[in-house]
Amino acid sequence: MRIDVVTIFPGYLAPLREALLGRAIEAGLVELGVHDLRDWTHDVHQAVDDSPYGGGPGMVMRPQVWGEALDAVLGDAPARLVVPTPAGRPFTQATAQAWAGEERLVFACGRYEGIDQRVVDAYAQRMPVDEVSIGDYVLVGGEVAVLVMVEAVVRLLPGVLGNPVSAQEDSFSDGLLEGPAYTRPVSWRGLDVPDVLRSGNHAAIARWRRDRALERTAARRPDLLDALPDHALDRTDRAF
Numbered sequence: 459m460r461i462d463v464v465t466i467f468p469g470y471l472a473p474l475r476e477a478l479l480g481r482a483i484e485a486g487l488v489e490l491g492v493h494d495l496r497d498w499t500h501d502v503h504q505a506v507d508d509s510p511y512g513g514g515p516g517m518v519m520r521p522q523v524w525g526e527a528l529d530a531v532l533g534d535a536p537a538r539l540v541v542p543t544p545a546g547r548p549f550t551q552a553t554a555q556a557w558a559g560e561e562r563l564v565f566a567c568g569r570y571e572g573i574d575q576r577v578v579d580a581y582a583q584r585m586p587v588d589e590v591s592i593g594d595y596v597l598v599g600g601e602v603a604v605l606v607m608v609e610a611v612v613r614l615l616p617g618v619l620g621n622p623v624s625a626q627e628d629s630f631s632d633g634l635l636e637g638p639a640y641t642r643p644v645s646w647r648g649l650d651v652p653d654v655l656r657s658g659n660h661a662a663i664a665r666w667r668r669d670r671a672l673e674r675t676a677a678r679r680p681d682l683l684d685a686l687p688d689h690a691l692d693r694t695d696r697a698f
């Protein structure tokens with residue numbers, strides 16, 4: 459997979475070259491390009507934004523600059539264009555799974571009050587464009603959202619995770635939150651590991667873990683429980 463990111467703060471994307479993602483890049487599983495939007499400005503101030511038509515607070519990022527940058531970065535290769543925005547559709551694990559199958563992702567990081575809408579409209583005429591939000595809070599720019607989404611996607615690529623099974627078994631893969639996890643020592647500050655986890659009874663352990671996941675999901679994310687298809691819950695599950 460090739461990933462390109464266009465931003466006015468290239469340094470913000472440096473963490474993508476660390477740790478797991480850095481190793482995936484070194485292993486050739488992912489190619490990463492980070493591009494400074496200002497490279498496509500032509501004025502002495504390198505202006506990337508302007509006042510909004512219709513008035514209102516803040517500034518809007520200029521379509522001409524974005525058009526030149528995206529044309530240059532995209533070239534002729536097909537790609538999915540992703541624009542992080544608080545007004546976007548929710549980015550979920552399902553989104554990450556879908557994007558993990560893409561040959562190429564190009565992320566356009568907007569700041570200020572966003573990017574002139576015509577940029578999305580123009581590129582949507584020739585490629586898939588997703589305007590996505592990583593959550594209902596206000597960030598200053600899309601860069602942090604790109605860090606989140608790139609990590610969620612790249613960890614799903616074959617060969618990236620040491621233990622590929624975990625990508626299938628991680629949180630949300632069965633629609634529930636992960637339950638509590640424990641490791642040594644068996645007792646710590648007067649708190650003990652639940653006996654069942656040390657019992658060696660794998661059926662009882664699986665039941666206990668499912669019960670804790672259901673309990674936690676019901677308490678913290680009842681919306682996830684409501685969204686589960688009927689066949690996903692067995693009779694024992696329905697106690698939650």
Ligand SMILES: Nc1ccccc1-c1cnco1
Nearest residue numbers: 542543544591592597599600
């Ligand atoms: N708040 C923002 C400002 C600029 C670009 C993206 C966002 C965003 C993305 N997901 C939530 O917020």
